[in-house]
Amino acid sequence: MFGRRVHHLISEIPTGSICTLLEIPQGKIFRIVEIKGGPGLHRRLLSLGFHRGDRVTLDREAIMQGPVLVRNLTADTKVALGRGIAQKILVEPIGDNEG
Amino acid sequence: MKDNFPVIVFIGQPNCGKSTLFNSIAGYKAQTSNFPGTTVTHAHSEVMWKGQVYSIVDLPGTYSLTPSEPQEKVALTHIFKEKPDLIVNVIDASLLGRSLELTLELLELEYPMIVVLNMMDLAEKKGMSIRVEELEKKLGVPVVKTIAIHGLGTKELLDSVEKALISRKAPIAPRYAKEVEKRIQKLIEALPEDFPIIANKRFTAIKAIEAETMAADRFILESHKPLKSMIDSLRQEISDWREAPAYEVISAERHHLALKIFEECCQVRHARVNWVEELDNLIMHPIFGYFFLLLIFAGMFYLIFKIGSPLETWLLKPFESLRLSLQSHHNLLAELLNGLIQGIGGGIAIVFPYFIPLLLLMGFLEDLGYLARAGFLLDTFMHRIGLHGKSVPMFILGLGCNVPAIMATRILESKRDRIVTALLIPFVPCAARTTIILALVAFLLGPWWALGFYFFNLLLIAFLALVLKKFFKYSSPGLILEIPSLKLPSLKNIWQKTYFNLKEFVRFAWPILIGGSVILSFLSYIKFDRVFNTFLSPLVSGLLGLPSNLGVTLIFGFLRKELSLLMMFQALGVGYQQLLSVITRTQLLTFVAFVSFFIPCLSTLAIIWKELGRRIAFLSVALNLSVAILVSWLIRLLFSIL
Structure with missing residues (x-):
């Protein structure tokens, strides 16, 4: 929804802007604002403990467009998500002091 | 099968240590019943505690009661269909917050229930202090602390089960906004x-x-x-x-x-970043992670070979000398005895040096939490061949035995992924085939040949996956895989798992192995094996250029792959060390390739049939047979040119 990914500008995202889980810098804390995608996917993420308002960080990206490793700080879990799925989770940045 | 014992259902989210708890409690068992082929569905055990027998059911892990994955549906039909007398909700205490979501859902059933806070040691390490009385009050059900891996708290749990069954107090469902x-x-x-x-x-x-x-x-x-x-x-x-x-x-x-x-x-309290986190960062690293992955598996096979190979020679020695002392006699009794010795020798000396270490190491990696991490690391490659990382543990499991690997495909959400994975698993060299490869290729031709064979096998699986992708359109929703925390495995637990698999294996394989060997020596004594050999000779010697005596070994290879190996000595009438004096290197490789792939063994075929139906089972046979013929013919061709 924000056009092409621009790697180098990632860390410049101003507070309050919404982007997908794929577009955020590693290690920074974000908050889930919406989970898009069909009900099937939505339900699976809900049952794994991914809800709106949860704090998440992008821990790692596998090489060659592989999956990403997402840490959900609210549920205290780590989940590997394929890129197509990570793209459907919209997040917004939150201040460091909140984390 | 439902008797009058109170039925207690164990339910919890995946990786909460539910099965470990189940096993440590099943230690007090009166009797166990394992329904063959359904251990993935649920394990069932009758437990005796203070004179009362309880019927305990261990359901597969489920994240919620609104099922989205196949194995979760299994869990649900079970509690919905027949009302249990008591629910034991097992929780990974270190993930208390998230786990309570399922607990709340279970409370809605308003069945008598107990909550078990398992892995208390992990929670404490994370700096969590849980007030149990407070939790009991909030949930309205008894809460018991356990560390199942060390068997701690199981007695308290059973006492609490006893009490809950007497009071039969049902909880009140939570209220929402x-x-x-x-x-x-x-x-x-x-x-x-x-x-x-x-x-x-x-x-x-x-x-x-x-x-x-x-x-x-x-x-x-x-x-x-x-x-x-x-x-x-x-x-x-x-x-x-x-x-x-x-x-x-x-x-x-x-x-x-x-x-x-x-x-x-x-x-x-704030937990320190401990060395486990550091280690996890290293093994999940985008570059070092793959290095470790390779190292772990190479090391694993090196270790197995290092242990297995000398052990094999040592264990074979007495059988070999016994066999030699019988060689001069040519009557029926001597022949039958010879068959018996070969069979027992094969069972002990060829299978065990490789099978036990492999099972132990696989169990270790599984309990460590490494298999999910391997799934994360390999997902990107799996994607390219039309599968995803969730299939990785199944392929790795397949290295032990194809049967549980095919049963484990149940956790794949899409039918398409299940079929493709199940069609590919029979090409994964299981312990039995590893035995053949190690015993024949590595032992006789050298470890590099064996490694080369493995590498070729890997390429073959990738190639087949690409071919299957053409027929089964790929539209996977993508990977969603929880990465459990790294845990130091308990040796007792690994041993228990290994022992269980071993027992199944021995009970199933040894009678066939020993009986088959004796029958074959009898057939050879009355020269009946020639009928098989003549029948199969167009394939065996015509196409593959092998001695036609080997035809009969294939029949036994269908029962169990390693039987082919055993029968090979029987059929060729030589011992292990003299094998290369009667067949050439090319013939050896052709034979190993053909035996490895020509058909899923009887038990694998049976499980494919059961899990995915007759059509897929036949497809699997056809696929294996054509691949085996093609590959071994190509090997013959290639080596005759070189």
Whole structure:
């Protein structure tokens, strides 16, 4: 929804802007604002403990467009998500002091 | 099979240590029944505690009671179909906040229940201190602390089970926000008399609202048309309140309630970043991670070979000398004895040096939590061949034995992924085939040849996956895989698992192995094996250029792959060390390739048939046979040119 990914500008995202889980810098804390995608996917993420308002960080990206490793700080879990799925989770940045 | 013992169901989220707890309790067993082929579905055990027998069912892990994965559906039909006397909800205490979401859902059933806080040691390491009395009050059910891996707390749990079964006190379902409650009440009142009630009206109503867009929803509303518009409008109202689908709103309600309970009952001091985290960072690293992956598996096979190979020579020695002393006699008794010795020798000396270490190491990696990490690392490659990382543990499991690997495909969400994975698994060299490869190729030709064979096998699987991708269109939803925390495995647990697999193996394989060997020596004594050999000779010697005596070994290879190896000595009439004096290197490789691939062994075929139906089973045979013929013919061709 924000056009092409621009790697180098990632860390410049101003507070309050919404982007997908794929577009955020590693290690920074974000908050889930919406989970898009069909009900099937939505339900699976809900049952794994991914809800709106949860704090998440992008821990790692596998090489060659592989999956990403997402840490959900609210549920205290780590989940590997394929890129197509990570793209459907919209997040917004939150201040460091909140984390 | 249902007797009058109280039925206790163990339920919990994946990786909560539920099965470990089940096993440590099943130690007090009166008797166990294992339904062959259904251990993935559920294990069932009768446990004796203080003179009372309990029937305990261990269900597969489930994240929620609104099933989205196949193995979760299994869990649910079980608690919905026959009402258990008691639910034991096992929780990974170190993930208390999230785990309580399932607990709240279970409370809605209003069945008598106990909550088990397992892995208390991990929670403490994380700096969590949980106030159990507070949690009991909030949930309205007894809470027991355990560390199943060390067997701690199991006695307290059984005492608590005893008490709960006497009082039969049912908990009260949690209440949600007014806006949601109002609609639930409305639906409860509107449920018609003949509506199929699960557990109680409230639970049924909540699940009916949550079932939006699910198959069950369409099915129920087909038969209760007037209800449909009402449920739809209730969903709409709930949905309007929070601007999200009704099922998400209800799930979020549980989520918030769970977090609230968690915050009220648990204090978290800041945990130090410990060395486990550091280690995890290293093994998941985008570059070093693959290095470690390679190292771990190379090391594993090196270790097995290092242990197995000398052990094999040492164990074979007495059998070999016995066999040699019999060689001069040529009567029926000597022949039969010879067969018997070969059979027993094969069972002990060829299978065990490789099978036990492999099972132990696989169990170690599994309990460590490494298999999920391997799935993460390899997902990107799997994607390219039309599968995803969730299949990785199955392929790795297949290295031990194909049968549990094929059963484990149940956790794959899409039928397509299941079929493709199950068709590929028979090409994964299981312990039996590893035995053949190590015993024939590595032992006689050298370890590099064996390694080369493995590498070729890997390429073959990737190539076949690409071919299958052409026929089974790839539309995978992508990977969603929880990465459990790294845990130091308990040796007792690994040993238990290994022992269980070993017992199954010995019970199934040894009679066939020893009996088969004796029968074959008898057939060879009355020269009956020639009929088989003549029949198969166009394939065996015509196409593959092997001695036609080997024809009969293939029949036994269908029973168990390593039987082919054993029968090979029998059929060629030589011992292990002299094998290369009667066949060439090319013939050896052709034979190993053909035996490895020509057909899934009997038990693998049976499990494919059972899990995926006759068509897929036949397809698997056809695929294996054509690949085996092609590959071994190509090997013959290649080496005759070189």
